[in-house]
Amino acid sequence: MKFLIVLAVATATVAFPLASEEAIEVQTAWNAVKDNQADMLYAVFKDYPEIQDKFPAFASQDLEAIKNSEAFTSHAKRIFGQLSSIFDQIGVDSNEEEIKASLERIGETHRNRNATKEDFGKFRNALTKYVASRVTWNENLAAAWNKTFDGIFEIIFSKLAE
Numbered sequence: 001m002k003f004l005i006v007l008a009v010a011t012a013t014v015a016f017p018l019a020s021e022e023a024i025e026v027q028t029a030w031n032a033v034k035d036n037q038a039d040m041l042y043a044v045f046k047d048y049p050e051i052q053d054k055f056p057a058f059a060s061q062d063l064e065a066i067k068n069s070e071a072f073t074s075h076a077k078r079i080f081g082q083l084s085s086i087f088d089q090i091g092v093d094s095n096e097e098e099i100k101a102s103l104e105r106i107g108e109t110h111r112n113r114n115a116t117k118e119d120f121g122k123f124r125n126a127l128t129k130y131v132a133s134r135v136t137w138n139e140n141l142a143a144a145w146n147k148t149f150d151g152i153f154e155i156i157f158s159k160l161a162e
């Protein structure tokens with residue numbers, strides 16, 4: 001009996017898959033901003049210059065001068081394109097394994113890039129602020145958004161160093 005209770009608690013902490021209504025809330029908000037990739041990367045770097053400094057192509061450069069460059073836009077498209085493909089898959093039980101595998105890969109590649117849990121937390125803060133100021137943000141959306149990021153980060157963090 002004790003074992004079953006432990007198992008139930010452990011299962012409940014896995015945030016994926018989301019309920020489909022929660023996923024739709026997140027996807028609707030994301031769809032409103034997902035094409036602003038360079039603008040979102042700019043928002044992250046503006047709030048956290050220390051994250052910009054971890055990108056070899058942009059470290060120590062003047063953000064205002066690089067924000068419209070081809071290199072900046074193509075980096076932004078790769079990063080937010082990957083996030084978009086994860087957001088597209090949430091809310092469907094049968095996608096669970098594929099989501100997990102993609103997130104583990106992000107954790108592994110970013111571990112090699114010296115990205116920390118704290119960096120990911122900052123990235124999340126800046127992105128959430130960006131989205132919340134551009135869509136109708138309410139309690140339900142905030143809860144679904146946070147649940148999504150908690151789930152995403154739990155898997156990425158399992159592969160990252162401290």
Ligand code: HEM
Pocket residue numbers: 051054055056057078079080082083106109110113114115116119120121123
């Ligand atoms: C959920 C959040 C994130 C996603 C989905 C993401 C995704 C990506 C993708 C798709 C790439 C390029 C393709 C690749 O080589 O893997 C990339 C590159 C990179 N990411 Fe992230 N990333 C995220 C957060 C972060 C954070 C918080 C940092 C902070 C240090 C970071 C640092 C880097 C660096 C340094 C590169 C290499 C850029 C280069 O090629 O010069 N990423 N990321």
